[in-house]
Amino acid sequence: MTVKSKDSRPGGRSARVRAAVHRAVVELVQEVGADNVTIPAVARRAGVNPSSVYRRWGTAPALLADVADQRQDEEAPELLGDLREDLERAAVWTLTDLSRPGGVAFFRAEVAPDVDERRAGLRACLERVSARFQAPLAAAAERGEPVPALERVLDRVVAPLYFRVVFSVPETDEQYARDLVAELCAPGRDAAPGDRGHR
Amino acid sequence: MTVKSKDSRPGGRSARVRAAVHRAVVELVQEVGADNVTIPAVARRAGVNPSSVYRRWGTAPALLADVADQRQDEEAPELLGDLREDLERAAVWTLTDLSRPGGVAFFRAEVAPDVDERRAGLRACLERVSARFQAPLAAAAERGEPVPALERVLDRVVAPLYFRVVFSVPETDEQYARDLVAELCAPGRDAAPGDRGHR
DNA sequence: TGACTAACGCAAAGATCACTGCTTTAGTCG
DNA sequence: CGACTAAAGCAGTGATCTTTGCGTTAGTCA
Structure with missing residues (x-):
């Protein structure tokens, strides 16, 4: 059985609706913020009946989380074999991913859902980010190189990126x-990072 | 004119209502999460009419932000004169503040409001946190000691704390x-942080 | 003490959202 | 081609939320 995961009928209307809804969600998140995204609004923009959205996704947070999920599974990194270079790529990727319109909003959306799903969403989000860095680390470890712990990478690289993007700290770019x-x-x-003429 | 900032009539009912509403908000945020805090619910719990809350705060995010504001102005730190010790205290304070029930929720609430107020809320939030660390830094600088840049402290101390609390990373305690x-x-x-037998 | 008024309570009306039975559409497969 | 059915559309309902006009309460100040 060719597993396409969801959609028992992937070949037509179902897929079109999903695409339209996803596009509508992305647009609305940018325009009004993740908190103000309601299912009727999404349905209107997507040219779809609200009941269809309710039946498929149930709640707005679930819909947001689904879109956020799909959004990050698009790209795939490639390892060069140099630890530092690979980590830098992962860092830049993370920053780019976070900086694009609605990036932080989606991050927030995934962190938001109610307590029961929340831990799951958090785990998934953290593990996706971790995976980007763990690949280079594992590869380097396999080559016998000394590698920092993943936790350390999260503290020293990922956390500052998230923090600065969330708070809109200026000069948070690829070079940084x-x-x-x-x-x-x-x-x-x-x-030290930031020591390039920050007046 | 004795400036008490808000409340042209601070001496009675107005203040009581504000206190009751604030308490209700804190309780509700803990119980149902910041996203599910509605104005009617707050009003019910506070024993106040919803219209009063609408007239004073307008929207739920604005109310949340107001409570978050007032919440952090309570405590005052004291400087010991030792840079490292003072920074550690600020770090522990930040962590404690963030870890208490609803702490992250309030952080999120303040980051949430609609685009126009959002930048203001972010600035305020960041500056409050910065102030905790800037005091020790300024004091040490005055004593002629070499001090790291505030940005560096934010990257290396505050960002990891926020990151780990948001993602519920275990072993994120005072020692850390x-x-x-x-x-x-x-x-x-x-x-290195975390190198204390993390199995 | 008594007039003044900001803020609150009350109630009604409008809007939006969340949900659900039923009908219709459009892919899928023999 | 034709039966089958998953998914979408439609429409009606109940539940909140949100807003607004108006009367009432309770601090404030001369």
């Missing part, structure tokens, strides 16, 4: 993401 | 908060 990795890999040798 | 500061002040000398 690379600097974070650089300082993690070669502490004290390079300039 | 101190370790973050320790590693910032004396890089490489002490054990």
Whole structure:
């Protein structure tokens, strides 16, 4: 059986509706913010009946989470074999992913759902991000190189990125993401992140 | 004119209503989550008419933000004169503040409001947190000691704390908060945060 | 003490959302 | 091609939420 996961009838209307709804969600999240995205609004924009959306996704948070899920499974990284370079790529990827319109909003949406699903959403979100960095780490470890613990990467690279994006700290760009990795890999040798003329 | 900021009639009913509403908000945020806090529910619990709440705060996010504001202005730190110790206290304070029931929820609430107020709420939130660390830094600088940049403290201490609390990473406790500061002040000398038998 | 008024309570009306039986559409498969 | 059925559309219902006009309460100040 060719597993396409969901949609027992992937070949037509069902898929079209899903696509239209997803597009509508992305647009609305950008326009009015994740908190103000309601199912009727999404349905209107998607040219779909609200009841269809209710039946498929149930609640707005669930819909948001679904879109967020699908959104991050699109791209696939490639390993170069150099730990620092690969980590930098993962960092830049994370930053890009977080910076695009609605990026933080989706992050927030996934963190939001009610207590029972919440832990699950959090785990999934954290593990997706972790996976990006764990791949390079595992590869380097296999090559016999000394590697920092994943927790350390999260603290020193991922956490600052999230924090700065959420708070809209200026000068949080790709160069900064690379600097974070650089300082993690070669502490004290390079300039500290942000030491490039921040007036 | 004795400026008491808000409330042109601070001496009675108005203040009581505000207190009752604030208490109700805190309780509800803990019980049902910040997203499910509605104005009618708050009003019911506070024994107040919904219209009063609507007239004073307008929307639920605005109410949440107001409560979050008032919540953090309660305590006042004290400086000991030792940079590292003072930073550790600030870190522990931040963690405690974030960990108490509804702490993250309030953080999220303040980040949420619609685009126009959002930047303001973010700035305020960031500046409040920054202030906790800037005081020790300024004091140490005045004493002629070398001090790290505030941005660096945010990246290395505050960001990981926020990140780990939001994602419910285990073993994120006071000891861990101190370790973050320790590693910032004396890089490489002490054990890296988390290196205390994390199996 | 008594007039003044900001803020609250009350109630009604309108809007939106969430849900559900039933009908219709459109892929799927023999 | 024709029967089958998963999914979408439609329409009606109940439950909140939100807003607004108006009367009432309770601090404030001369």
